[in-house]
Amino acid sequence: MALPDGGLSGEEVPFPEIIELNVGGQVYITRYSTLTSVPDSLLWEMFSQKSAKGLARDTKGRFFVDRDGFLFRYILDYMRDQQLVLPDHFPERGRLQREAEFFNLPELVKLLAPKISKQNSLGDEGCQSDPEDSSPGIDAARNLGSLGAAAAACASLVPGAMDSKCSGFITIGYRGSYTLGRDSHTDAKFRRVARIMVCGKTSLAKEVFGETLNESRDPDRPPERYTSRYYLKFTFLEQAFDKLADAGFHMVACNSTGTCAFAHEQTDDKIWTSYTEYVFYPSSFYQLL
Numbered sequence: 001m002a003l004p005d006g007g008l009s010g011e012e013v014p015f016p017e018i019i020e021l022n023v024g025g026q027v028y029i030t031r032y033s034t035l036t037s038v039p040d041s042l043l044w045e046m047f048s049q050k051s052a053k054g055l056a057r058d059t060k061g062r063f064f065v066d067r068d069g070f071l072f073r074y075i076l077d078y079m080r081d082q083q084l085v086l087p088d089h090f091p092e093r094g095r096l097q098r099e100a101e102f103f104n105l106p107e108l109v110k111l112l113a114p115k116i117s118k119q120n121s122l123g124d125e126g127c128q129s130d131p132e133d134s135s136p137g138i139d140a141a142r143n144l145g146s147l148g149a150a151a152a153a154c155a156s157l158v159p160g161a162m163d164s165k166c167s168g169f170i171t172i173g174y175r176g177s178y179t180l181g182r183d184s185h186t187d188a189k190f191r192r193v194a195r196i197m198v199c200g201k202t203s204l205a206k207e208v209f210g211e212t213l214n215e216s217r218d219p220d221r222p223p224e225r226y227t228s229r230y231y232l233k234f235t236f237l238e239q240a241f242d243k244l245a246d247a248g249f250h251m252v253a254c255n256s257t258g259t260c261a262f263a264h265e266q267t268d269d270k271i272w273t274s275y276t277e278y279v280f281y282p283s284s285f286y287q288l289l
Contacts, residue, residue, distance in 0.1 A: 014052045020062040026069025027062065030076060037079050042103045071099050075108075084111045170200040170208060170249065170280045171228075172240055177273040196240055199228040208247045209240075241278075249280040 019035060021028045035043045046055060046063075056064040065072075074096055078084055086093070097112035174196045198205050198213065203223035205213055209232060215221075218229035232240055244250075256276040 014050065015047055019047070021065060022058045022060075022062040023065045023072040024067055024069030026072065028072065028076060034076070034079050038082070038105060041079075041105055043079070045104075067102060068095065068099055071096050075099055075103055075105070078105065078108050082107070084108060167282055168201050168204045170198065170204060170244065172237075172244075172278045172280065173197040173199065173276065174237060175273065175275045177271055194235070196232040196235060196237065197228065198230040198232060199226070201226055202230075205230055208249070209243055212239075212243070244280050248282045250283055251278055252281045253279040 015032050017032050019030060019032055021030070032047060035047045038044055049055075052063075056066075058064045071092065074084075074086065078100075086096075090096075093112055093114075097109055100108040100112060175194065198209065201223075202221045202225055205227070206215075206223075212233050214231050214233050217231070218227045221227045221229075234240075241251075254277060256274055258272060258274040260270050260272050
């Protein structure tokens with residue numbers, strides 16, 4: 001039996017140099033020195049014992065650990081070089097942090113702890129989603145709130161930009177969808193706009209859209225505050241653009257995202273959903289520049 005590089009001095013270590021682990025049904029093969037690389041960790045305590053008799057084993061004699069076998073790969077990677085490397089957009093950071101706590105890896109726990117972004121302070125406290133709204137538009141409302149507040153801050157940097165009666169950014173957001181069938185024929189109602197959302201200063205939104213603005217989701221918002229909870233009583237984007245153009249606004253930026261899902265399990269029809277934002281500002285802004 002080969003002996004590990006390190007271990008109990010002056011005594012024969014009861015573990016081989018290469019160790020097989022069964023973690024939640026997933027088999028891992030690693031070196032003894034890797035498992036004992038972080039002092040006082042759970043694995044260090046398990047494999048620094050004078051005897052392996054007290055450790056659980058599976059039917060094939062492998063050491064058994066009853067934890068998440070898929071996440072253990074990141075635990076093992078960390079123990080090899082004490083560095084954290086995760087895939088892009090890793091979705092299980094919270095669960096991995098819980099595994100790190102179980103294996104008593106405090107430095108890894110710190111690396112996995114969520115970091116508070118300073119950008120969180122940009123959003124207006126009233127720009128929150130409705131609890132009863134379970135649609136994907138919840139995140140969209142939050143994005144509109146942050147965008148509107150940040151845009152207003154940019155406008156304040158332009159001398160004289162806020163002097164006119166109709167001045168400031170207005171962001172229009174909408175979610176549309178269409179169905180694409182097996183024969184690549186789209187639904188005749190390809191653009192189904194359920195609601196056109198408005199984000200901006202309360203007084204400015206009322207000035208531009210007047211009676212066509214639905215304030216039912218945020219009825220008591222003071223005129224000097226910002227909101228992303230207003231929406232229009234009509235569902236035609238061109239009508240919203242016409243009102244903005246009549247008020248002296250024109251588009252300065254836009255962005256869009258999209259997702260796809262199958263409409264029915266028995267068919268190949270797909271539903272494409274997109275969310276789009278348009279940012280408007282008065283034409284006088286460019287005259288100042």
